[in-house]
Amino acid sequence: MKDSLNATDITWRDITSLDELSAIKDDWCALNTRCEKGNLFTSPLWNSIWIETYWQSHWQLQVITGWHEKKLIAIFPLYRQLQKHGFTTKSIFPLGTGEPESSEVFSEYFDLLLHPHYEDIVLPALAKKIKEFKADQLCFRAILTDSHLSALFKKVFNYSAIASHSRYIVNRSIWSLTSLSKNTRSRYKRAINQLTNIHAQFCWVEPEQYENFVTSLVKYHQNRWQEKGQHGAFFHKDFTAFHQTIRNNSVSNPVKMSAIVVAGKPIAINYYLADDTTLYFYQCGWDETNYAKFSLGMSLHLWSIEHCEHQYYDFMMGGNNDSYKAKFACQRLPMTNIKINLSPNKIMLTKTLKKLGLK
Secondary structure (H helix, E strand, O other), X not given: OHHHOOHHHOEEEEEOOHHHHHHOHHHHHHHHXXXXXXXXXXXXXXXXXXXXXXXXXXXXXXXXXXXXXXXXXXXXXXXXXXXXOOOEEEEEEEOOOOOOHHHOOOOOOOOXXXXXXXXXXXXXXXXXXXXXXXXXXXXXXXXXXXXXXXXXXXXXXXXXXOOOEEXXXXXXXXXXXHHOOHHHHHHHHHHHHHHHHXXXXXXXXXXXXXXXXXXXXXXXXXXXXXXXXXXXXXXXXXXXXXXXXXXXXXXXOOEEXXXXXXXXXXXXXXXXXEOOOEEEEEEEEXXXXXXXXXXXXXXXXXXXXHHOOOOEEEEEEEEOOOHHHHOOOOEEEEEEEEEEEOXXXXXXHXXXXXXXXXX
């Protein structure tokens, strides 16, 4: 079938309304599951909750979809942000990103989704469409350098992505405690002995207990960051609302939690998101007041890596010299933030006006 296809066999449709996007949710979900590069953050579940929480009426949806025989074979979910400074700048973002930094939910690994049988036809066609974009700037953060997106921008703009960050991920099929450094193994053994002496228990939290554990997680997390003079991730109501909606999803709740508990009280909690293959470490909190010397963070990570049911344990994006994540013997995959200025003079003027405090 693939050999007989050509570009004219693909029907392209731009989706510009939220109702239209909602109508293809099942098709999008099926394609996300089929694609090797599909993940939680490219799923309609994640993006629909992001839209529910962050969408602004002056944003403009521009989702490019490709169809063959009524089957969705490509989706490139984008939108435009318009900013007025006496003139208007148009910036294109992928869905799931571009919300205010103070309430950011850190969507990562965005990519356009392509049915594997159609890649050779779809990518050149998309390249032509991107050249026709009427925008001043393209903004894509936390992108894997081996993504379809990186290849597409290389083709269209001769843009070579610089690996500014890394994805830190454990493939549990080839990982063991012996992969760790001798020093890390010694620290872990010492921490386990300390925790055993106070009758601490490691566990996966049951879903019916999530809200109770989240209360402790937020308290521990916020205390730690506020002592450093920072707001902490749970400062903004939109961030909290986003995750409340995620946990309340009756169809597919991607939240997982592990914890260390003493006398029925959690003293350390890891908050995860999950899809079929991967457990994504997202946030954490622990009792630094009473257990500062127990290496709780390291211990809970290592226990969770050993005992999770997923193939991959993903620490997500970190700096290239991120020693905290590197100590867990992760594989490192190059990542980048992409910003392409299509109207460099206008973007430069916009930055200047912002620095001067002018809107």
